[in-house]
Amino acid sequence: xxxxxxxxxxxxxxxxxxxxxxxxxxxxxxxxxxxxxxxxxxxxxxxxxxxxxxxxxxxxxxxxxxxxxxxxxxxxxxxxxxxxxxxxxxxxxxxxxxxxxxxxxxxxxxxxxxxxxxxxxxxxxxxxxxxxxxxxxxxxxxxxxxxxxxxxxxxxxxxxxxxxxxxxxxxxxxxxxxxxxxxxxxxxxxxxxxxxxxxxxxxxxxxxxxxxxxxxxxxxxxxxxxxxxxxxxxxxxxxxxxxxxxxxxxxxxxxxxxxxxxxxxxxxxxxxxxxxxxxxxxxxxxxxxxxxxxxxxxxxxxxxxxxxxxxxxxxxxxxxxxxxxxxxxxxxxxxxxxxx
Amino acid sequence: xxxxxxxxxxxxxxxxxxxxxxxxxxxxxxxxxxxxxxxxxxxxxxxxxxxxxxxxxxxxxxxxxxxxxxxxxxxxxxxxxxxxxxxxxxxxxxxxxxxxxxxxxxxxxxxxxxxxxxxxxxxxxxxxxxxxxxxxxxxxxxxxxxxxxxxxxxxxxxxxxxxxxxxxxxxxxxxxxxxxxxxxxxxxxxxxxxxxxxxxxxxxxxxxxxxxxxxxxxxxxxxxxxxxxxxxxxxxxxxxxxxxxxxxxxxxxxxxxxxxxxxxxxxxxxxxxxxxxxxxxxxxxxxxxxxxxxxxx
Numbered sequence: 001x002x003x004x005x006x007x008x009x010x011x012x013x014x015x016x017x018x019x020x021x022x023x024x025x026x027x028x029x030x031x032x033x034x035x036x037x038x039x040x041x042x043x044x045x046x047x048x049x050x051x052x053x054x055x056x057x058x059x060x061x062x063x064x065x066x067x068x069x070x071x072x073x074x075x076x077x078x079x080x081x082x083x084x085x086x087x088x089x090x091x092x093x094x095x096x097x098x099x100x101x102x103x104x105x106x107x108x109x110x111x112x113x114x115x116x117x118x119x120x121x122x123x124x125x126x127x128x129x130x131x132x133x134x135x136x137x138x139x140x141x142x143x144x145x146x147x148x149x150x151x152x153x154x155x156x157x158x159x160x161x162x163x164x165x166x167x168x169x170x171x172x173x174x175x176x177x178x179x180x181x182x183x184x185x186x187x188x189x190x191x192x193x194x195x196x197x198x199x200x201x202x203x204x205x206x207x208x209x210x211x212x213x214x215x216x217x218x219x220x221x222x223x224x225x226x227x228x229x230x231x232x233x234x235x236x237x238x239x240x241x242x243x244x245x246x247x248x249x250x251x252x253x254x255x256x257x258x259x260x261x262x263x264x265x266x267x268x269x270x271x272x273x274x275x276x277x278x279x280x281x282x283x284x285x286x287x288x289x290x291x292x293x294x295x296x297x298x299x300x301x302x303x304x305x306x307x308x309x310x311x312x313x314x315x316x317x318x319x320x321x322x323x324x325x326x327x328x329x330x331x332x333x334x335x336x337x338x339x340x
Numbered sequence: 341x342x343x344x345x346x347x348x349x350x351x352x353x354x355x356x357x358x359x360x361x362x363x364x365x366x367x368x369x370x371x372x373x374x375x376x377x378x379x380x381x382x383x384x385x386x387x388x389x390x391x392x393x394x395x396x397x398x399x400x401x402x403x404x405x406x407x408x409x410x411x412x413x414x415x416x417x418x419x420x421x422x423x424x425x426x427x428x429x430x431x432x433x434x435x436x437x438x439x440x441x442x443x444x445x446x447x448x449x450x451x452x453x454x455x456x457x458x459x460x461x462x463x464x465x466x467x468x469x470x471x472x473x474x475x476x477x478x479x480x481x482x483x484x485x486x487x488x489x490x491x492x493x494x495x496x497x498x499x500x501x502x503x504x505x506x507x508x509x510x511x512x513x514x515x516x517x518x519x520x521x522x523x524x525x526x527x528x529x530x531x532x533x534x535x536x537x538x539x540x541x542x543x544x545x546x547x548x549x550x551x552x553x554x555x556x557x558x559x560x561x562x563x564x565x566x567x568x569x570x571x572x573x574x575x576x577x578x579x580x581x582x583x584x585x586x587x588x589x590x591x592x593x594x595x596x597x598x599x600x601x602x603x604x605x606x607x608x609x610x611x612x613x614x615x616x617x618x619x620x621x622x623x624x625x626x627x628x629x630x631x632x633x634x635x636x637x
Contacts, residue, residue, distance in 0.1 A: 017476060017477065017480045018480075020473075020476070020477035020480065021477060021480050021481065023477075024477060024478075024481075025489070028489050028490060028493040029493075032493045032494070033493055139618065139621055139622065139625070140618070142565075142621060143565060143614055143617040143618035143621050144614055144617075145569055145572055145573065145576075145589070145592075145610065145613050145614065145617075146573075147572075147573065147576045147589070147592055147593070147610075148592055148606075148610030148611075148613065148614060151592070151596065151599050151606055151607075151610065152607075152610075154599060154600070155599060155600065155603055158600070159600050166600075274482055275482060277482060277485075278482045278484040278485050281484075281573075281577070282573060282576065282577075285577075286596070296488075297577055300488065300492055300577060300578070300579060301577075301578055303492070305492070308488075308489065308492050309489065312481075312485055312486075312488070312489040315481075315482060315485045316480060316481045316482070316485065316486075319480065319481065319482050319485075320480050323480075
């Protein structure tokens with residue numbers, strides 16, 4: 001019962017935060033620009049268009065009414081029309097989301113897969129060369145700009161070693177030789193599901209460098225947080241007891257200790273998912289990855305205002321939701337949290 | 341006889357004492373010392389950029405066509421870019437927007453955030469609720485995303501990018517200072533000041549805020565690495581410094597198309613960001629170890 005109450009309370013508070021977020025974006029989208037209507041039509045706006053759009057957006061009405069109009073459009077899924085592509089912003093977002101999500105999931109999976117063991121090893125061998133090496137990797141990870149790391153990886157793996165493709169989601173020729181049937185629009189997954197092995201190899205290879213670039217910062221953060229959490233747990237009495245019983249070191253570290261260090265690790269993973277969401281912007285430009293990030297950056301450069309504000313809203317909503325999910329997951333992993 | 345509370349143990353001058361303590365720890369820790377030296381060196385280079393840069397005019401944008409894409413050589417040790425400008429000079433001049441501006445951003449974020457945090461923590465109740473709910477809203481955005489949106493609302497450029505970052509960063513210091521204030525509120529020197537009728541505003545200014553300086557400094561050092569990264573990101577995206585002015589993030593972006601053949605155009609500026617951020621992160625780690633005893637082992 002306490003747990004249900006916790007979940008409801010948490011969801012309710014995210015709804016309030018989302019309303020607040022919508023108010024901030026409303027101000028950025030409609031109030032702060034001196035002529036929002038012109039921004040919504042683009043550089044070729046004629047005076048009569050501006051007058052029409054001003055009326056449509058209610059720019060001549062009081063602020064609360066404007067906000068109501070903004071929210072009404074929002075709840076009908078109307079984020080405006082992209083100036084660049086002349087298509088609804090929501091359609092653009094939905095079309096491009098799979099590419100970004102594929103990158104984001106792969107990157108975060110890599111980050112957890114590398115970051116958590118790195119942190120555990122670091123804590124287990126505290127002060128030893130292994131710890132120093134792991135900490136060096138993690139501090140490099142959090143200090144390296146993604147847009148720089150991506151370029152360095154391209155130089156190394158494409159230009160010097162010829163191991164991996166330079167950019168894009170797949171080779172152009174693939175479209176004709178081994179076309180991928182869209183099911184989920186996650187290209188690697190679709191190739192796998194349709195047993196298209198040629199495409200699988202090609203798309204997987206294209207994913208390696210972008211995913212690694214995206215994962216670098218999260219790897220560093222996750223490893224640091226896991227190390228700190230593990231150090232705290234490893235000092236506790238029950239671990240000493242387990243050692244006294246002669247239980248194998250491997251089991252103590254990975255089973256007994258990691259289980260109790262996982263809660264702070266989960267928080268940081270959640271935070272980094274949200275951080276990686278903006279990281280995809282840089283990764284997508286560097287690797288010409290046709291996702292939301294590339295769309296956002298093009299919109300920024302072309303002052304495609306409806307698209308920029310649509311993406312801001314989308315990104316902030318995703319961020320709030322991810323954080324709520326992490327909180328709920330944490331309460332599930334560590335029941336003490338929901339009892340507080 | 342009951343024990344008299346040991347008032348003398350209450351360190352009102354805590355901040356000056358810990359400052360000396362911090363210095364002694366930094367001097368003894370080789371990594372932290374090296375990081376401090378690197379940071380100070382970069383700041384000095386940024387301040388004296390016109391004196392240090394070999395070709396200051398090229399550094400701020402004058403083109404020099406004969407040197408287009410010149411590879412690194414004795415006269416131009418980091419090479420020249422697409423417009424023949426000496427890259428070393430541009431990296432040096434670029435330190436101003438890329439390093440000094442983020443420091444300014446953090447200073448302003450502290451100036452806005454810290455007093456609000458002290459008021460929230462000291463007053464409590466409804467004032468606290470309102471202030472903290474507002475910070476929650478700003479923290480509900482990924483900082484880069486909010487900064488991007490604000491910059492495009494205000495118009496791109498270095499100044500607006502800096503304003504955008506201040507707007508998205510102050511809530512962190514509000515949260516921090518509020519937490520510290522709540523613990524200070526119960527201390528004897530605050531209670532004593534209240535008992536003799538000192539006004540709330542004076543207590544906050546004279547007794548609370550000075551004692552939040554150490555944690556703020558630690559947090560600011562830790563944050564600076566991130567702020568430099570985000571600022572560099574905005575410049576890379578074309579939202580910050582506008583060409584022909586130099587900025588590290590912008591320089592990486594300008595050389596991106598030539599990365600496979602003329603690699604030197606992008607790499608130096610990127611390396612500069614990496615080194616400075618690494619230095620701030622290393623120093624931040626040491627400071628955090630001093631102030632967070634749970635991590636101090």
